[in-house]
Amino acid sequence: MSNVAPVSDGSQDLRVIRVVVNGETHTGMAESRTLLSDFLRHELGLTGTHVGCEQGVCGSCTVLVDGELCRSCLTFAAQVEGSRIETVEGIADGDELHPIQRAFQDNHGLQCGFCTPGMLITTRALIESNPDPSEAEIREHLSGNVCRCTGYAGIVAAVQQAAREIASADGGGA
């Protein structure tokens, strides 16, 4: 495919992209055609966001842009200039796992781990908008995230546990 691509070293088309990732301001260079997923991984060195299908089907590369779910392989870096981005690197508190991460560990919600960054981000968005999701709501919300290892049962159990723990930590049921 690359032999039919227009020859471009990108030099005419480089722009500075400034984004806030996990609370920290980052700047980097991107061509118009640089995908957000590649910008995060190659330019900012944030390789926690995984790139699976690169056509918006698998959900591995899901991040939050200004609080909204976003497939970073279906977004150009130029489109999110000035935005707040949250990636999987921002979920844990230092070495302390986030309750969502702990729940995935406890419930065998991952095996190879490739889909996990997208699963964690998507779960976080779900619990923020719906603190007590039903199993059907969990399955619907995660329907755009593909996992080839677990069969999803462990993932659903993990989301349920995470929702319970976050609700009780917030004093929800107290």
Place this chain on the structure above:
Amino acid sequence: MPAAAGAVGMKPAAFRYVAPADIDEAVAVLAEHGGDAKVLAGGQSLIPLMNMRMSRPTALVDVCRIASLSGVSANGGLTIGAATRQASVAASPLVADAWPVLTEALSHVGHPATRSRGTFGGSIAHADPSAEIPAVLLALGGEVVAKGPGGERVIPADDLFIAHFTTDLAEDEVLTEVRLPRREPGVVSVFSEVVRRRGDFALVGVVAVAQMDDDKRVRSSRIVLFGVGEVPFRASGVEDLIRGQQLDDSIVAEAARHAAQEIDPIPDVQGSVEYRRELAADRVGLALRQLTTQEGVPA
């Protein structure tokens, strides 16, 4: 190995990115590129095509920073800005009140992470024949507004969809808003589709909208099937068949058979012609039965 800066590792072909502040500038950039530029809205259909280099525009005109293209307002009917995110339309109480069938349909469009980026107008302009939003627009008898170098024009949904991924929009026109009519008293509507997995494009779907008389006869209807051909398809034979009728079992069965014969499905790996005809019959039957159980807004 991480790719070095430059062309290595780039999925889409190079293009010029422009994010104009208003519609006139967007139209000017499109005109300047003479048909090789494309409008970029949410990008949820366009960017996969570009990643696979099935689409190679020389410029993308990002309309998402044009504030006037976003928002939902009620004025008897509904006006929806073309760049309004699908998730915003799905969450709009104005939409849920005016046309609950649209709210229902939107829950079947892709996934949360695509609806939060994908736009309402973008799906219409993309015109995938298996997509939900174009079918709803056609079934509701809506219209769209397009702006080009010569000014604005209104295109009724009935004239909009020309062929596979092809609309009446010119290459230098920007879709600016979508207008849906007011829901008249007695109007009921149903959405139903068959998909292999949640969020997939439909194998076959139906949007049925009917105005019922006081004695439960169909005064008029718009029955639209999608996933059954080149464009969302108005089953006018079914509409003629049920006009003036009560939707009893025998009429519903006849209409379902008629729908199956009226369409001209394209066979693919997802389903044969025969299978799609069977699904169309099944969904039209289901939709017509469900119409009889609904209450329209009172007169």
